[in-house]
Amino acid sequence: MLRPLLCLSALIALTGAEYITESSVLNISSCPITYYGQQYEQLYVNITSGNLTVCFNGFFSPETGGDCIVERSVGTESFYFWTYSYYYYYYHYCYFEIYFNNFYLVHYISGTQPYLYSYIYNSDPTVFEFQVAGTTVDTVNFTSHHYYYYDYYYYYYSFNISGCRHSGQMYRPGTVINSPETCFSLTCNETAALHTSSCGPQERCQGNNICVLDTMLASTCTVTGPTIIDVNGQINSIQDRCAYSLFSTPSLPDFQVVGNFRDRRRKDVSFLDSVTLRVDGHDIHLEQGGRVQLDDSTLTLSSSPQLVHGVQLSKDQTGVTAKLSLSNLTISVFFDGDTAQIHLEGPAGSSVEGLCGNSSRSLSDLRLSEYSSTSCEMQYSETADGTINCTSVTERCNPLKEAPFSSCNTDIDPEPYITACTNTLCKYPAVDGLNCQFLKAYARACSLHNHTLDGWTSKTGCSSEAFCQDWTCSDHEFCGEKTVGGDTRCFCRAIFASKYQENNSLGDPTVCKQNSASVTLVGCLLEDKGINYSVLHLKDPTCRGQVDELSHMVTFSFNSSNSCGTVVTTNNSQVIYKNTIMTQNSSSDIITRHDQIYIDFSCVQTQPDIKTATFRIRHSSVIHHITSGVWDYTLIMKAFTDAGRTQAVESNTEVQLDQKIWVELKTDGLDGNMVVMVTDSCWATDQPSPDSTPRYDLIINGCANPADQTVQVVGNGLGTSNYFSFNMFEFTGGSGDVYLHCKLHVCPKQNNCVPTCPGAAHRRRYARSKYEGEAFISMAWTH
Numbered sequence: 001m002l003r004p005l006l007c008l009s010a011l012i013a014l015t016g017a018e019y020i021t022e023s024s025v026l027n028i029s030s031c032p033i034t035y036y037g038q039q040y041e042q043l044y045v046n047i048t049s050g051n052l053t054v055c056f057n058g059f060f061s062p063e064t065g066g067d068c069i070v071e072r073s074v075g076t077e078s079f080y081f082w083t084y085s086y087y088y089y090y091y092h093y094c095y096f097e098i099y100f101n102n103f104y105l106v107h108y109i110s111g112t113q114p115y116l117y118s119y120i121y122n123s124d125p126t127v128f129e130f131q132v133a134g135t136t137v138d139t140v141n142f143t144s145h146h147y148y149y150y151d152y153y154y155y156y157y158s159f160n161i162s163g164c165r166h167s168g169q170m171y172r173p174g175t176v177i178n179s180p181e182t183c184f185s186l187t188c189n190e191t192a193a194l195h196t197s198s199c200g201p202q203e204r205c206q207g208n209n210i211c212v213l214d215t216m217l218a219s220t221c222t223v224t225g226p227t228i229i230d231v232n233g234q235i236n237s238i239q240d241r242c243a244y245s246l247f248s249t250p251s252l253p254d255f256q257v258v259g260n261f262r263d264r265r266r267k268d269v270s271f272l273d274s275v276t277l278r279v280d281g282h283d284i285h286l287e288q289g290g291r292v293q294l295d296d297s298t299l300t301l302s303s304s305p306q307l308v309h310g311v312q313l314s315k316d317q318t319g320v321t322a323k324l325s326l327s328n329l330t331i332s333v334f335f336d337g338d339t340a341q342i343h344l345e346g347p348a349g350s351s352v353e354g355l356c357g358n359s360s361r362s363l364s365d366l367r368l369s370e371y372s373s374t375s376c377e378m379q380y381s382e383t384a385d386g387t388i389n390c391t392s393v394t395e396r397c398n399p400l401k402e403a404p405f406s407s408c409n410t411d412i413d414p415e416p417y418i419t420a421c422t423n424t425l426c427k428y429p430a431v432d433g434l435n436c437q438f439l440k441a442y443a444r445a446c447s448l449h450n451h452t453l454d455g456w457t458s459k460t461g462c463s464s465e466a467f468c469q470d471w472t473c474s475d476h477e478f479c480g481e482k483t484v485g486g487d488t489r490c491f492c493r494a495i496f497a498s499k500y501q502e503n504n505s506l507g508d509p510t511v512c513k514q515n516s517a518s519v520t521l522v523g524c525l526l527e528d529k530g531i532n533y534s535v536l537h538l539k540d541p542t543c544r545g546q547v548d549e550l551s552h553m554v555t556f557s558f559n560s561s562n563s564c565g566t567v568v569t570t571n572n573s574q575v576i577y578k579n580t581i582m583t584q585n586s587s588s589d590i591i592t593r594h595d596q597i598y599i600d601f602s603c604v605q606t607q608p609d610i611k612t613a614t615f616r617i618r619h620s621s622v623i624h625h626i627t628s629g630v631w632d633y634t635l636i637m638k639a640f641t642d643a644g645r646t647q648a649v650e651s652n653t654e655v656q657l658d659q660k661i662w663v664e665l666k667t668d669g670l671d672g673n674m675v676v677m678v679t680d681s682c683w684a685t686d687q688p689s690p691d692s693t694p695r696y697d698l699i700i701n702g703c704a705n706p707a708d709q710t711v712q713v714v715g716n717g718l719g720t721s722n723y724f725s726f727n728m729f730e731f732t733g734g735s736g737d738v739y740l741h742c743k744l745h746v747c748p749k750q751n752n753c754v755p756t757c758p759g760a761a762h763r764r765r766y767a768r769s770k771y772e773g774e775a776f777i778s779m780a781w782t783h
Contacts, residue, residue, distance in 0.1 A: 020045070021078040023059060030083060031094040033107050034114055035067055036132050036163035036170045037192060045098065050075040052100055065134015069105070072127040073142075076100040117158040118142075130161065132170045164188035166196060180209045200232030212351045220412075220448050221247065221356030223259055224339040224441045225434075226270045227420035228355045231344070235416045236355055236363075237423070240379065241270050241495075243371030244363070245354040247342050251329055254280045257342055257354070258371055264478045267380035267494045269428045273478070275335045276371060277322055279309045286320050288337035288479055289471040319466045336466040337479070338433065339441045343448050380495065390426040396435055397421035399460060400442050404453040408446035417442045432480040436462035474551045477524050490552060492524035500525055507553075512603035514633075515671040517566075517577055518557035519601045523547065526554065531597060535583050539565025545581075556581055560671040568674055568748035575675060575746060578602040621648070633669025637742065640664065645723065659728045660710070665742060666721035675746045676753050678702060678717045682724065682742040686734040690741040698726050699742070702755025717747065717754040 018024075023046035032041045033056070040056035047053075052075075053060035055068035079100035098105045103126065108115045118128075126142035140159065164171045164186075171177075171188040178185045183205035184198045199211035206212045219231035223246060228236045238244065238261045247257040255278065262273035277284040285293040292299045292315070294308060301315035305323070312323040319336030329346040342356055351357070355366055367377075399405060400414035400421075408414075421438035428434065439460055443453050457464055468479035473490035480491045500506065500522060506529070507521035526533055533554045537544045543564035545554040558564035558579060566579045581599040621638035639649040640662040649655065667677055682699040685692045697705045704711035710727035730736060747753035 018081045019078065020081055023047070024081075026081055026096075028083065028096050028107070031096050031107060031109055033116070035161055036130075036137070037165035037188075037194070038067065040067070043096075045079070045081070047076060047078075050077070052076050052079060052098075054098065054105070062134070066131070067133065068131045070129040070131060072129060073125055115158060116161050128159075130159070133168065137170060162192040164192055164194040166194060181205070181207055183207075183209050183211050185209075200230075200234075203232070206351065210351055210353075211357065218343065218345045218449060219352065220344075220445050221342040221352075222339065222417070222441050222445055223272050223341075223356075224420060224437060225272065225424045225428075226261065227416075227423070228259075229416040229420065230356050231352050233413045233416050235419060238270050238363075240377045241373070242376035243276070243368045245366045245368060246275075246340070247331075247333075247344075247352065247354045247356045249329075249331075249344075249351050249353060251326070251346075251351070252324070252331075254278075255324065255331075257333055257340075257356075258368060259340065259355070260371060262478070263380075263494050264432070264480070265491070265494055266382055266385075266428060267498065268382045269424070271478075272338065272340060275333065275340045277311060277333060279311055279324075282309050284308065284311065284313070284322065286322065286333070286335040286340075288468060288473065290315055290320055290337065290466060290469050291472055292320055317465045317469060319469075334444070336440075337468055338437050339444075341441070341444060341448065384427065385429060388426065388429065390422075393425040393430055394422045396425065396430070397438060400439065404456050404459070405439075405442060405446070408442075408449070408451040408453065411449050411451065412442065412445050414442060417445075431484055433467035436460065437467075440464065476522075477552065489527060490524055492522065492528065497522075497525060497528075506599065510601045510603055512577075512605065514605070514669070515674075516557060516559035517579075517601075517603040518555055519581070519599075520553050520555045521545070521581070521599075523552035523554055531583075536581055536597065537583075538579050538581060539567075560673040563673065566674075568750055570748060570751075575605045575748060576602055577605070577674070633667055635744075636664075636666045636668070637740075638664050638666070643725075655728055657728055657730060660725055661728055662723055662725045663740065664721065664723040665744065668720075670720045670746070672720045672749075674749060675720075676717055676749050677720050677722065678745055678747050678753050678755065679713070679722055679724070680743045680745055682740065684729075685739045685741065686731040686737055688739055690739075694731060696729070696731075698740075699724060703757035706758060713757075 023044075026043040026045060027041070028043055029041040032039050034040075035056055038056075042056070044055040044057075044059045045053070046059050048060055052071045053068055055066050057066050058064075060066065060068050060070065079098055081096070081098055083094075083096045093108065093110050095106060095108050097107075103118065105118050106116070108117070128140045128142075129136050130138040130140070138159075140157065142157065162173055164173075164175070166186060171186065171194075173188055173190050173192050175186070175188040177187075182198075185196065187195045189195075199205050203211040221231050222229040226238045228238070228246070230236070238259075241262050243258050243260045245256060246259045248255065258276040258278060259272055260274045260276060261270040263269070264271050273288065275286040277286070283293075283295055287293065290301075292301055292313060299306070299308070299313065301313055301320065303314055303316045305312035305314045307313075310324065312321075312325075314321050314323075319334055322333045324331045330344070332343045334341045334343070344352065355363075397418045400418055401409065405414065417438050424438075425434065439456070439462055443456050443464070446453055456462075468488050471479040471488060471490070473479050476493055476496040477490040478493060479488055481488055506525050507519060510517055510519045521533070521536075523533060533545050533547065536554070536556070538556055538558065540563075543556065543558065543562065545556045547554050556579075558566050558577075564579060566577050569576045569578070579601060581597070581601070583597045621636060623634060623636050638645075641647045641649060641653065641655075641659070643662060645662055645664055649661070655661065663682075665677070665679055670677065679699060680702055681697070683690075684696045684698065686694065698708065698711050699705065699713055702713070702716055704713050704724070708726065711724060712726075713722070713724040715722040716724075730738060
C-alpha cells in the first residue's frame with residue numbers, strides 16, 4: 001500500500017498529458033514497468049466493449065492472450081494519460097498515470113523500488129483482472145470492504161505484481177521447485193529474484209540431480225580471479241577466502257580438484273590463489289610462481305612429465321600441468337598462478353560435480369572446511385577505488401569478440417569471460433598482469449579446443465608466459481608488480497597488512513625473555529616503505545636482522561652474551577632493556593642514500609618481591625625459587641663456619657658466642673651480564689618478624705655497621721652473589737633465637753652498583769634510585 005506524496009515543495013514536470021479516445025501505443029521507457037518478472041517499456045491501451053485494457057506486449061486479444069490488466073466493471077469511452085517526474089529534495093521519482101471515470105491507475109518508481117496502485121473518488125464496484133499470457137493470475141474486486149486507506153476523500157489500493165519468469169511461465173515469490181528426476185530446480189525468492197539449475201546443453205539427466213555428458217566430447221572449466229566459468233559456460237563468483245570443490249567425478253572417487261581463494265591488494269576481492277589435487281589421500285598443491293608441493297615436500301619439475309601418485313606433472317614457462325588418464329577418461333588441470341583450467345575428455349555418462357559442473361548444490365555445500373581457515377567466511381568492505389574508470393577499463397575486455405579471438409567465439413562463448421573481466425576490473429586495480437589475465441585464459445581455453453589464435457599476444461601486448469614464474473612468496477604474501485608492467489616482488493596481503501597499518505607498525509610486539517629480547521619486522525611491509533632490511537641494525541652496527549627465507553620476516557635480537565648496545569635502566573621496581581633498530585649511516589655532506597629509520601623497542605621486567613622466611617640452624621639454608629613474569633631464578637641464603645664457605649652450618653653444628661659466621665647471598669638464573677644483586681641491609685631480631693624489636697643492624701646502606709667492627713661485607717654490587725661475616729651474638733634476656741633479615745635489590749650493571757662505604761672513597765659513589773625494587777630474605781638460628 002502506498003499514498004503518493006503530493007507536496008507543494010515538490011517540483012513537478014508534466015510531460016505529454018494526453019486525452020485518448022482510441023487504441024494507442026504509449027512510451028513508458030522513462031518509467032518502465034516490471035510486470036510479474038518481465039520488464040516492459042510500452043503500453044498498448046485500448047477500449048474493448050467499453051472496458052479499458054492495458055497490455056504490455058501487444059493489444060488485447062482474448063484469442064492470442066498476452067500480459068494485460070483488464071478493467072471489467074466501470075467502463076469508459078476515453079481516458080487520460082500522464083507521465084511526469086519530480087524532485088523531492090535530492091531524490092528523483094517518476095510516474096505514469098491512466099485516469100478514467102474518477103479512477104486512477106498509477107505506476108510509481110522510487111529509486112529502484114516499483115509500485116503499482118490505484119486511487120478512486122467513489123466506492124462504485126470495480127473489477128480488475130491481471131493476466132499473464134492470457135491466463136488470469138489475480139482478480140481485484142474494489143468494494144467498500146477492500147479499500148486499504150481512506151484520506152483526502154480518496155481510496156487507495158496497492159497491487160502486488162511481483163514474480164519471476166522462466167520459459168514463458170510466471171512464478172510467484174516464494175516458489176521453490178525441485179525435480180531430481182529431471183535435474184531441474186527453480187527458486188523465486190521473496191524479493192522475486194530467480195535462480196535456476198539444470199543440465200547443460202551437452203549433458204543429460206541421469207536422475208537424482210546428476211547431470212552426465214551426453215556424448216564423447218571435451219569440456220573446459222576456467223577459474224580465474226574470483227570467477228568460475230563452468231563446463232556449460234555458466235559463471236559463479238567467490239566472495240570469501242575459503243576453499244571450494246571445483247571438480248570431482250564418480251568415475252574417480254579418490255580424485256578431487258580444490259580451489260583455494262585468498263585476498264590480495266583489497267580485502268573485499270578474492271582471487272584464486274592455489275589449486276590442490278587430492279589424490280589417494282595425498283595433496284598435490286599447485287601454487288603461485290610454479291611451485292608444486294606434495295603434502296609438505298617441494299617437487300622439482302620440468303617439461304618432461306613426472307609421475308606422482310598416478311598424476312603426470314610437468315612445468316614450462318606458461319605454468320604447471322597435472323594430467324590423469326584412464327582407459328576412456330582424461331583429466332588435465334593447468335595452473336599459471338592466476339588461472340586454473342580443468343579440461344575433461346570423456347564418454348557419455350561422465351559426470352562433472354563441484355563448481356565446474358552444473359551443480360544444484362549451494363556454495364556452502366561445496367566449501368571445504370579442512371582446506372579453509374576458520375575466519376575465511378568473514379566479509380570485508382572497502383571504499384571503492386576512485387581511480388578506476390569502469391568504462392575505460394572494460395574496453396580491455398571487449399577484444400574477446402574481435403579478431404583473432406572471434407575465430408573461436410562459435411565454440412567458446414566469450415561473454416562469460418568478458419563478464420568476469422568486467423566485474424573484476426571495475427573494482428580492482430588493473431595491476432599484477434590483470435589486464436591480460438582474462439584474455440590469456442580465453443586464448444588457452446580456445447587452444448584446448450584446437451583453435452590457434454595467431455597474433456593475439458602481439459595485438460594485445462600480452463605474454464603467454466606465467467606471471468611471477470619462479471617467485472616464491474610466503475603464506476601472507478602474494479606476487480605482484482612494483483609498477484604496471486615493471487619488476488615483481490612479494491606484497492603483503494591486504495587483510496594481513498591491515499592489523500599492522502591500524503597501529504602504524506612495521507612488525508610484531510617485542511618478545512621478552514629473561515636473558516634475551518627480539519623484535520620481528522614484516523619484510524613485505526618494509527618493502528612497501530622502500531626500506532631494504534640489509535641497511536638496518538641495532539645500536540651496535542654489527543647486530544643486524546636475520547631473514548627467515550620462508551616467511552620473509554626479519555628478526556633483530558640481543559641476549560646476555562651480546563647486548564648489541566642495549567641500555568638497561570630501572571623505574572618503579574622494573575628493569576628496562578632498550579634498543580633501537582636504525583639505518584646505517586650511509587650519508588655524507590653531499591648525498592644521502594636512505595631515509596633515516598629509528599624504531600625503538602624495549603623489554604620491561606618487573607622485579608618480584610620476596611617474602612620473609614624463617615631459618616633455623618638445623619635447616620642449613622633458606623632457598624626461594626622465584627617465578628614472576630619472565631624472571632625465573634633462585635635466591636639462596638646460607639651460613640658457613642669457614643672463610644672459604646665450604647663448611648655449611650648444619651642442624652647438628654654447634655655455634656658459639658663470638659664465633660665468626662659467614663653468610664652468603666647467591667642467585668641462580670639472573671643474567672650477570674645485565675644486572676647485579678646488591679645487599680641493601682641486614683639486621684637481626686629475636687622474633688620472626690623483620691619489624692620486631694629489639695633490632696641489631698649488621699649492614700646499613702650496603703655497608704658494614706661501623707659500630708660493629710666484626711662485620712665485613714665482600715663483593716656487594718659486583719655480581720649476582722655476595723657475602724658478609726660477623727661474630728655470633730645473642731639478645732640479652734631473650735629466648736636465644738636470632739633471626740637474620742636481609743633486604744636486596746637488582747641493579748643494572750652499567751649503573752656501577754657498588755655501594756660507597758667508609759674506607760672505599762676511591763670508588764665512584766653509587767646512590768640507589770628510590771624506584772629500584774626491594775626484596776627481603778630471612779634466616780634464624782637457636783643457641
